Amino acid sequence: MFTKIISTLAWTLRFVFFGFGNPAGVGFLLLILSMIVYGCTFDFFNISGAIFVEKEVDPRIHASAQGLFSTMVNGVGAYAGAIISGKVVDYFTVDGVRDWQNIWLVF
Numbered sequence: 001m002f003t004k005i006i007s008t009l010a011w012t013l014r015f016v017f018f019g020f021g022n023p024a025g026v027g028f029l030l031l032i033l034s035m036i037v038y039g040c041t042f043d044f045f046n047i048s049g050a051i052f053v054e055k056e057v058d059p060r061i062h063a064s065a066q067g068l069f070s071t072m073v074n075g076v077g078a079y080a081g082a083i084i085s086g087k088v089v090d091y092f093t094v095d096g097v098r099d100w101q102n103i104w105l106v107f
Contacts, residue, residue, distance in 0.1 A: 003048035010041040019104035049073065 014037045021030035049069050057065040088106050092099040 003044045003051075007041055007044035007048065010037050010044065013037050014041055015104045015107045019101045046073070 014034045017030040017034035017037065021027045021034060023031075050066065053065045053069050054062065085107070089098060089103055092103045092106070
């Protein structure tokens with residue numbers, strides 16, 4: 001459970017870095033930090049999910065449970081996330097100009 005909390009906080013921090021990052025000056029450092037934080041977010045989420053399945057699921061169905069976790073995260077979850085994020089980007093686009101700071105801070 002603790003690793004899921006760390007993962008969620010790291011994702012939030014990553015999007016804040018994106019929201020305030022830009023290609024110039026200190027903003028560039030924020031973009032670099034977002035890439036470093038991404039490693040924590042991805043690893044904590046996926047590894048803790050795999051460990052949870054390993055500990056909580058009957059050993060006879062480990063492979064099926066790991067497959068379901070993978071499908072939910074990388075299949076259904078990724079698909080739903082893409083649809084929702086597209087709507088958020090569209091919402092913050094006016095006359096073809098995207099408000100990236102608000103887009104990232106919404107996520």
